[in-house]
Amino acid sequence: ETGVTQTPRHLVMGMTNKKSLKCEQHLGHNAMYWYKQSAKKPLELMFVYNFKEQTENNSVPSRFSPECPNSSHLFLHLHTLQPEDSALYLCASSQDWVGTVNTGELFFGEGSRLTVL
Amino acid sequence: QKEVEQNSGPLSVPEGAIASLNCTYSDRVSQSFFWYRQYSGKSPELIMSIYSNGDKEDGRFTAQLNKASQYVSLLIRDSQPSDSATYLCAVKGPSNSNSGYALNFGKGTSLLVTP
Numbered sequence: 001e002t003g004v005t006q007t008p009r010h011l012v013m014g015m016t017n018k019k020s021l022k023c024e025q026h027l028g029h030n031a032m033y034w035y036k037q038s039a040k041k042p043l044e045l046m047f048v049y050n051f052k053e054q055t056e057n058n059s060v061p062s063r064f065s066p067e068c069p070n071s072s073h074l075f076l077h078l079h080t081l082q083p084e085d086s087a088l089y090l091c092a093s094s095q096d097w098v099g100t101v102n103t104g105e106l107f108f109g110e111g112s113r114l115t116v117l
Numbered sequence: 118q119k120e121v122e123q124n125s126g127p128l129s130v131p132e133g134a135i136a137s138l139n140c141t142y143s144d145r146v147s148q149s150f151f152w153y154r155q156y157s158g159k160s161p162e163l164i165m166s167i168y169s170n171g172d173k174e175d176g177r178f179t180a181q182l183n184k185a186s187q188y189v190s191l192l193i194r195d196s197q198p199s200d201s202a203t204y205l206c207a208v209k210g211p212s213n214s215n216s217g218y219a220l221n222f223g224k225g226t227s228l229l230v231t232p
Contacts (some may be wrong), residue, residue, distance in 0.1 A: 033219075039226065040125070041159075041224060041227075042121065042221075042222040042223055042224045043205070043220075043221075043222040045219045048218070049221065055218070056218055056219065066124060068180075083157060090160060090161075097218075098209060098212075098217075098218070098220060099212060099213065099217055099218035099219065100212050100213060102148055102149045102209070102211075102212060103149070103166065103214055104151045104163070104166060104167060104207060104209055104220050105166070106161075106163065106220065107165050108160035108161050108162070109160060110159065110160050111160055
């Protein structure tokens with residue numbers, strides 16, 4: 001079983017749909033992250049959860065809503081998205097939140113490729 | 118806006134040669150520096166981290182850091198076709214600071230090693 005699992009791997013949705021992305025980590029880590037990866041752009045941090053508590057919301061529009069019910073699971077709820085939101089959404093985890101340690105070993109899932117029509 | 122700059126490439130090197138990947142950053146207080154490798158269609162994976170000025174070697178990989186010049190590089194010796202991937206530079210400020218709460222990534226450099 002891989003360390004960080006994301007589902008679905010591919011998602012196509014209309015602008016009025018509501019969908020969710022799911023992430024599960026099997027590494028016993030304390031911090032989880034959502035990143036957005038768009039073509040020709042750097043990885044953009046969206047949200048950080050440390051011990052289930054949200055520590056960072058990087059000015060993400062409210063049409064993206066994260067949920068972290070426990071330290072192993074992370075969701076990204078999607079609602080009334082725009083075509084420019086089409087991207088690869090990567091979930092990552094780390095033993096400790098990188099904001100409190102110098103190490104930066106993030107373990108990424110394979111990503112959810114989102115297309116908004 | 119804290120910038121991490123990388124040449125997007127592609128950087129093409131022949132098999133067996135040394136590949137040199139470069140990264141510059143704008144935030145002078147940055148303390149932690151990382152190189153991630155991302156194969157096409159796959160997720161990034163950490164291959165090197167460096168925290169002090171100088172060189173750090175791990176197998177065929179050498180990371181070089183020059184904080185005065187705000188420059189970090191990755192050298193890959195004896196390049197193999199399997200090294201073909203996008204290499205992401207990531208930078209972080211001191212922990213518990215405004216610039217230390219997350220990694221700041223560059224756009225990545227695409228490396229192609231030709232047989």
